[in-house]
Amino acid sequence: MSLLQINPDLHLLFRGPFNEVVTSVLTLKNISDSKVCFKVKTTAPRRYCVRPNSGIIEVGQTVEVSIMLQPFQYDPNEKNNHKFMVQSMILDPSKADVPLDDVWKGADSSQIIDKRLRCQFELPSNAAPADTATPAAPSSPAASPKAEAPVAVNNRTFLPEKPTPASMWYT
Secondary structure, X not given: OOOEEEEOOOEEXXXXXXXXXXXEEEEEEEOOOOOEEEEEEEOOXXXXXXXXXXXXXXXXXXXXXXXXXXXXXXOOOOOOOOEEEEEEEEOOHHHOOXXXXXXXXXXXXXXXXXXEEEEEEEOXXXXXXXXXXXXXXXXXXXXXXXOOOOEEEOOEEEOOOOOOOOOXXXX
16 A cells, blocks of 8 residues: 655665765655655765655645755765655544644554665766865875765865664654
């Protein structure tokens, strides 16, 4: 059973260059005969800004969710395990005036439908991976190959993200 038509339905594509915010749009359409509430979660909350990250969709209506990938130093050899999960459930009419966070906290897990999407990163054909960001400081030869240096973009410094277990989802 599906409450939402989700587009794209398998992968979120982010096209670089990645030295600036890159946005991918997720379209959610309510295909049920009831109001549906939704919530978008990710395994990499420090790398993305999601707006809106939750809400209510009326019958037959569509919501566009902007997923903004924050600037980072792109390495085409690095394996990307970022995932998103769209959770949805029918909004009980008796809870229409209850704050959405409370509706989710009191939700029966058997009524929640999950849809998982993987992220794909793609560089434009004219961009070289080395040109996507400028390191704030040269990396030391003693540093481990997996260690990332902070990245400086537009006079702002972004620290590398600590790995997040795939089983942990954040809103």
